[in-house]
Amino acid sequence: MATTLALTTYQLIRNGRKMTFEYAPAPESKAIVSIKPKYGHFINGSFVAGKKHFPTINPATEEILSLISLGGVSDVDKAVAAAQKAYTKSWSKLSGKERGKYLYRIARILQERAREFAVLETLDNGKPIRETRDIDIPLVAAHFFYHAGWADKLDYAGLGHSPKPYGVAGQIIPWNFPLLMLAWKVAPALATGNTVVLKPAETTSLTALLFAEVCQQAELPDGVVNIVTGDGSTGAAIVNHPGIHKIAFTGSTEVGKKIARAIASTDKKATLELGGKGANIVFDDAPVDEAVEGIVNGIFFNQGHVCCAGSRLILQESIAEEVIEKLKVRMSKIRVGDPLDKNTDLGAINSKEQLVKIKELSAVGDAEGAQRWSPQCNLPDTGFWFAPTIFTGVTQANRIAKEEIFGPVLSVLTFRTPQEAIDKANNTPFGLSAGIWSEKGSRIFWASQHLKAGVIWANTFNQFDPASPFGGYKESGWGREGGKHGLAAYLKNGKETGAK
């Protein structure tokens, strides 16, 4: 699902006179969502009141949307007990065919309630409605629909005959694609016959809690999906719980390593989808206008809160000036502001904490001698905002070329030979994504062979699909999510044939 950013204004030349039309505000109505003043955890099919609460805010306005329960060890205990019971009593006894039909039901209900989810996600996360409406939520439904079909075909997934689920999966997801990450985790877990205890991110719990209602509407057996809200301590309680046999985590490499250490002496399996510092390489024979769109989509999609963002632009020296010039023109057309406005391209930064991180690392970029540029844009007075930004004159030693900023900040480097582009792209402990822009087929294949990254986009960027495996090399994590490969993360190998 491609994204194209809308233009700020469009100009018409009529009778020699240049006329400029401003976009009028086009806000999506909030009326479709009803947010409760306070939420509990979703355990064993119903909502259970929490003891302590914390506010969740709209990052575009800083207005408090609701109070979320802070899950503790006892809440996690109850959720795991419910998931274990559901696993033994109902879910593991169902045939794949019947399990699949529940997933199809969920997919259909998500499609029916897509607009409601899109608005709620935008309110809680700050990302533009255009993205939640056209990308996040449709992909969520697609993930359930795709995995529903696997449920009764697991014998054919290349994992041997009759592969078995682990039991209870503990799933911890980030705030950048809240419901989409839920779908990436819950859909394959359920399709493969596992039950789930999921913790949404602290700042973005609302769509997960609305998803709990979808599970109720789909009449999913009680305890198959449990949602415990909270912070890092809640996540740690899930990771360390002895009743959980499989951990699926998406988040920072730092926390991913902590989880790897925490489960080192256990039999728990883990998939980890962690950080990245994706290289977006533009060769001298690239279609420049398309590449500029791809660069913008690569780093400014979702405010740059994307683990696979193309945050390092690696330009062939001979075209660097032209690309940067066109990129600046294009960046000046990016509309930053009200995420609910249907014309908005770049929404709010998800939290104050994240905004501080982006500002700090950008300041390091200045201090290390890179040249910062942002278009003129009027940022709202309340909420958390950061203008689209590029740094040119960046060297490989600079922190902004090495560390994940997780914001709308692009570092530009240059190269002379194709081999130098590959060397620079691979010069990172991460290995999640990369982009290649070139019109020469053999060069694209050559580059994609040499890049050490789990997902590579050739003449496109930031494309996602449930049929396409996602995940990284090296310190970007363990395992894949999506496609045939993603099923392996939730199944113990069955009896293998051929090893005679």
Place this chain on the structure above:
Amino acid sequence: MATKKQPRVDVKKTYKLFINGAFARSESGRVFEVSAKNGDFIANPALASRKDLRDAVTAARAAQSGWSKATAYNRGQILYRIAEMLEGRAEQFESEIALTSQITALKAKAQVTDAIDRWVWYAGWSDKLQAVSGATNPVAGPFFNFSISEPQGVIAIASDVSFIDFIDAIAAAVVSGNTTVVLVPASLAVPAMTFAEVLATSDLPAGVINILTGSLDELAPWAASHMDIDGFDISGINKKKHGELKVAGAENLKRIHAFSNGHSPSRIIAFMESKTVWHSVGV
């Protein structure tokens, strides 16, 4: 005047490490003693040091690009060549295994013939792995999308102490294009170094398989914490010690696995990394 014929004094072998295709003594000068079941002295293999491990990793890393870029057909032929060389020296392996391990001559013979056949089995996998582990993915858009599996890079190996698992672990890692640093305990040291001689005559590029004899208690933690090792097969390490190795390996998120089923495609694929490429389709 005829003199009585004296018994011949046989020529004993000096055991060294196998690093970058060459036989080298440990830089530490350390050795350990290997004896037969009856206590007779057999050899003084090298007791590899941390520096030897680092040298072996450097060699394996340098060999990585060439070996992983070799065609699957070529890798398959080289693995098959290892089977040929092993076959020619089967009796030597049988007697060394029987002499230095706790198994009978009959079992040693069975392990060696299995090991030879195993190389043939792995040789055939080199150009079939993609058919089994890859996929083309029907995404909802104008893209040609496929997933292929690539070798992870440098894999450390601490196999189970049987000769056959030593072979399984190495072959499973290298068939896909990984290069390896193999850590060998005393009980396997003699046949392992004879196996290095097989490798040295098998057209295998230098550095693809490096073999260090020594103490796994020393070598395994060093390997687990080495930042330029991508994966670690710890099938031969006591389960009680897996935790500490995995904690050390978390620093660069090493792929650490232990296998009970010696030879299966999943052991090969465990040290491969899936890469998915989206190609734009258009005119």
